[in-house]
Amino acid sequence: MAIWQWALLALGLVWLMQSIGVWFQMRHYADVFKGITGRFQDGYVGAGHARGRLRKGTIALLVVSPDLVVQRLLLMTGRSVFTKFRREREVEGMTLAEFRAGRNPDAADSEEKAIALAIEQVDKIRSKAAAPGINQEFAAA
Template identity: 45%
Template sequence: MATWQLGLLLLVGAWALQSVGVWLQMRHYARTVKSIGSEFDEGFLGTGFVRGRFQKGTIALVVVSDDLVVRRVSTMTGRSVFAKFHSHPALAGLRLDRLEAALSDVEHFDAGRTAAILAAVAQIETRRQKRRQEDTGSHLLRLENA
């Protein structure tokens, strides 16, 4: 077999392994989100991610109740498809407005993990605003129809 054919075969093999790894990681992500959805039936789920060009990438999941109490914070950090979500129970029970200050007190949080959590919180705030607008709009419609 020619050298270029062997190189091409190795490249295809590496691509196939990467595809399987990405599929497994996406399945893990979907299972984690589904389990959070079944565990918490009220409130908001925010997801945030930070892509690292030369550092590790991070995905964060933040669950907040309707009264803005943090129920769960989970992060997945890594460069490979073998990264898994890790829960941070020290952050559970905090009010959402105090979460950012608490992140600076956690020793093992790097800038990427903090940024991903803050992105998830920003997504929660956006969803809260949207829900508030929808609730106000439906209230106005009820008043107009009365």
């Protein structure tokens, strides 16, 4: 076999391993998300992500109760498909306003960007739930 054929075979194997790793990571994300939505059935869940070019990327899952208290914050930061979520216990019990005040959404840190997107998603979900007529529309269906 010529060297370019070995290189092509190696490239194919690396691509296959990456695809399998991404599949496992997506399964882990789906399992964690199902666990959160199953455990915290009331309130709001926001997810945010920030990709890093040369730095680590981050995914944030934020759970807020109906009375706007942070119930759970999970962060997954890393470059590898083996990265797992870690629970940030120090923010649990804070109000959403307190939590938001302690954040800098303009920071270059990928964790801050992901958390800012998760907060933004919670705000969007809250505004849709508070919109007049939306609950009646679903009740009629």
